[in-house]
Structure formats: structure tokens, C-alpha cells
Amino acid sequence: MYIKKLTLNNFRNYESEELTFSNGINILFGANAQGKTNAGEAIFFLCTGYSPRANNDKLVIRNGEDRAEISAVASSSYGDVSVKIRFNKNDKKNIYINNVEVLKVGEIFGNINSVFFNPQELKLVQETPEDRRRFLNVSLSQMSKSYFYSLIRYNKILSQRNNLLKDPNRDVVYDTLPVWDRQLTEQAGKIIRARNEFLEKLSPIAREKHAFISDGKEELVMKTESGYYGTEEEIAYAMYEDLKLALDKDIRLGFTSIGPHRDDIKFTLNGLDARVFASQGQQRTVALSLKLAEAEIFKERFSEYPILILDDVLSELDKKRQRKLVSAVSGMQTIFTTTVIDRTVFKNLLVNKITIENGKVKK
Numbered sequence: 001m002y003i004k005k006l007t008l009n010n011f012r013n014y015e016s017e018e019l020t021f022s023n024g025i026n027i028l029f030g031a032n033a034q035g036k037t038n039a040g041e042a043i044f045f046l047c048t049g050y051s052p053r054a055n056n057d058k059l060v061i062r063n064g065e066d067r068a069e070i071s072a073v074a075s076s077s078y079g080d081v082s083v084k085i086r087f088n089k090n091d092k093k094n095i096y097i098n099n100v101e102v103l104k105v106g107e108i109f110g111n112i113n114s115v116f117f118n119p120q121e122l123k124l125v126q127e128t129p130e131d132r133r134r135f136l137n138v139s140l141s142q143m144s145k146s147y148f149y150s151l152i153r154y155n156k157i158l159s160q161r162n163n164l165l166k167d168p169n170r171d172v173v174y175d176t177l178p179v180w181d182r183q184l185t186e187q188a189g190k191i192i193r194a195r196n197e198f199l200e201k202l203s204p205i206a207r208e209k210h211a212f213i214s215d216g217k218e219e220l221v222m223k224t225e226s227g228y229y230g231t232e233e234e235i236a237y238a239m240y241e242d243l244k245l246a247l248d249k250d251i252r253l254g255f256t257s258i259g260p261h262r263d264d265i266k267f268t269l270n271g272l273d274a275r276v277f278a279s280q281g282q283q284r285t286v287a288l289s290l291k292l293a294e295a296e297i298f299k300e301r302f303s304e305y306p307i308l309i310l311d312d313v314l315s316e317l318d319k320k321r322q323r324k325l326v327s328a329v330s331g332m333q334t335i336f337t338t339t340v341i342d343r344t345v346f347k348n349l350l351v352n353k354i355t356i357e358n359g360k361v362k363k
């Protein structure tokens with residue numbers, strides 16, 4: 001799958017601009033603060049309905065304007081697909097797939113698929129379990145809308161359960177909880193099962209990618225720590241039993257102490273905890289390998305590669321790792337953003353270079 005055209009209207013520092021991409025390597029090139037990341041963000045927005053950088057949608061509207069509109073046309077094995085988002089300053093956003101408005105945000109998933117990577121994704125290794133769960137959630141939601149809806153349902157039931165745990169009337173708590181727990185664990189079974197399956201596939205591919213980029217010097221191993229395995233029903237049953245055992249503790253804590261909202265992934269490099277021992281460059285390579293592996297899983301699931309958006313990644317890797325990365329992305333539409341292009345890295349490759357200057361494509 002590849003994106004052919006991206007149109008930006010009053011989106012961040014863009015007034016009205018159209019970007020045309022090739023099916024192979026594209027480089028958004030320019031000095032700092034010109035709008036390279038903004039363009040990558042727009043593409044990711046059109047794939048997932050949310051920004052990889054801002055929590056508030058309305059921030060993307062160009063200062064002083066009331067609306068922004070972004071759209072993309074992508075080519076997939078099913079033909080062309082177009083996705084458009086209109087951001088309104090005083091209203092929620094509108095989403096259109098092939099010019100028909102969809103009313104649920106989740107419907108945006110699976111139309112254009114992308115994998116986004118930027119320096120903040122170092123967080124994947126370094127930061128909190130929440131960042132790693134987000135990685136799983138975004139990726140799995142793109143692959144299956146039903147995962148996304150299970151997650152929404154799970155979070156809703158979870159917050160109701162947490163409220164109930166704080167109810168001073170214990171009889172009410174004991175009477176009502178089993179009903180909530182049935183529903184909660186039913187969704188948890190689906191979520192954990194999907195994550196387990198995903199990580200089982202992802203892990204060996206990420207290890208391969210990492211070995212390739214690091215020239216075989218480093219062995220990456222990743223593990224989940226959910227502790228639940230088996231079918232959806234088996235997971236649901238096991239977690240239901242665990243919830244019963246944890247009830248007194250949960251009441252004391254005032255929140256639910258077990259479940260997929262507490263999951264984590266652990267990375268080790270040559271046997272050492274990557275979070276603690278890996279260098280910045282190594283951590284970046286771990287995160288990058290994970291994203292490249294994610295792209296392979298998309299390929300397996302949809303029979304075509306997603307669009308790979310690599311924001312500011314090159315500058316963070318040494319020449320050798322840069323060259324390795326560029327050869328690892330062949331066959332995929334890749335959109336790099338960078339302030340410097342090293343010709344030796346892209347030697348003999350066809351590159352579509354788009355120079356961005358102050359929110360405009362330089363002709």
C-alpha cells in the first residue's frame with residue numbers, strides 16, 4: 001500500500017499544499033521547524049484518527065483559523081482509497097472514507113495503514129508500560145477494528161468497576177462485582193489473546209531486524225508479562241478467578257490491580273535489560289526493529305506493506321546503521337524526514353526528495 005497524494009489545508013503551519021509521493025523512498029527535507037514532521041503527522045492522523053504527538057486534536061488547526069482539512073489518496077491492492085479529516089475549532093472532527101462520512105472514529109482503521117516512528121518512540125524502551133501498551137493498541141487497532149472496540153468496552157467497564165470498588169457499601173460491591181467481572185474478563189480475554197498472538201509473531205521478526213541493523217552483534221529478546229495464555233475463554237476464566245482473589249486488595253487500593261491495562265513488554269539485549277543497560281543508539285535500534293517487525297506483520301495480515309513514516313530517525317543512527325536501515329525498508333513506501341541527506345546512504349537508489357520550506361513545498 002502506498003500513499004499517492006496528501007492535501008493539507010490550514011493544518012499546522014500549512015496553508016494549502018499538496019504533496020505527491022512515490023511508491024519507494026521519499027524524503028521530506030528541510031531545515032528545522034519547516035513542517036516536515038507536521039506532514040508525517042497528517043498521514044498518521046489519516047491512518048488512525050489520532051496524532052502521534054498532540055493529545056488535543058484542535059491544536060493542529062492553523063493558528064487563527066477555524067477549520068483544518070487533511071486528505072490522502074492511497075493505492076492498495078483493493079484499489080484506491082481516500083480518507084479525509086476535517087477539524088473544527090468548535091466541534092468534533094468529521095471523518096470521510098471515500099467521500100462518505102463515517103460516524104465512529106474506529107471506522108478509520110484499516111483503510112490506510114502506517115507505521116510511524118520518531119525519536120520520541122525511544123519511549124518504547126525507556127519509558128512507562130503505558131507507552132508500550134500504546135504501541136500494542138495502535139498497531140492491533142489498525143489490524144482489527146474489533147480489537148479497538150474491545151479495548152473501548154474494556155476501559156469503560158474498568159472505570160465503572162473502579163468506581164464501584166470505592167463504594168462504601170460493601171454489600172453492593174460484593175453483589176454487583178461478579179456481573180462487571182464477567183464482562184470485563186470477556187473483553188480482557190480478547191485483548192490479551194490478540195496481544196499474545198501479535199507478540200509471538202513480532203518477537204522473532206524483531207530479533208531478526210535488530211540483528212540485521214546491528215550487524216549481528218546484538219540479540220534482542222522480548223517478552224510479555226501478562227501471565228495469561230491460551231484461548232480467549234481460558235484467559236477470561238483465569239483472570240476472573242484472579243479478580244476474585246485480588247478483590248480485598250483491589251478494594252483497599254480503590255482500583256483494579258490485574259488485567260491488560262497493567263501489561264508490559266520487557267526487552268533484553270544480549271541478556272541484559274535494555275531499559276537499564278542499552279545505549280541510546282541501541283535503544284533506538286530496538287524501537288526501530290520493533291517497528292520494522294510491525295510492518296512485516298501488517299504485510300502478513302493484509303498481504304501488503306503499510307506506509308512507513310520515519311521521522312528524524314536517520315540523524316540518530318551512525319552511517320552504518322543508516323545504510324542498514326535504508327536497505328531494510330526496500331519494497332515498502334517509506335517517508336523519511338531529515339535535515340541532512342547523506343548521499344552515500346542513498347547511493348544508487350531512486351529517491352523522491354520533497355523540500356519543505358515554511359509550510360510549503362519548494363518547487
Ligand SMILES: Nc1ncnc2c1ncn2[C@@H]1O[C@H](COP(=O)(O)OP(=O)(O)OP(=O)(O)O)[C@@H](O)[C@H]1O
Nearest residue numbers: 012013032033034035036037038059060061062063
Ligand atoms: N497550529 C499551528 N499553527 C501554525 N503553526 C503551527 C501549528 N502547530 C505547529 N506549527 C508550527 O509548525 C512548525 C514546526 O513544524 P514541524 O514540527 O513539522 O517542523 P520540522 O520541519 O519537523 O522541524 P525539525 O527538523 O525541527 O523537526 C513550528 O514552527 C510550529 O510553530
Ligand SMILES: [Mg+2]
Nearest residue numbers: 036037312337
Ligand atoms: Mg520534525
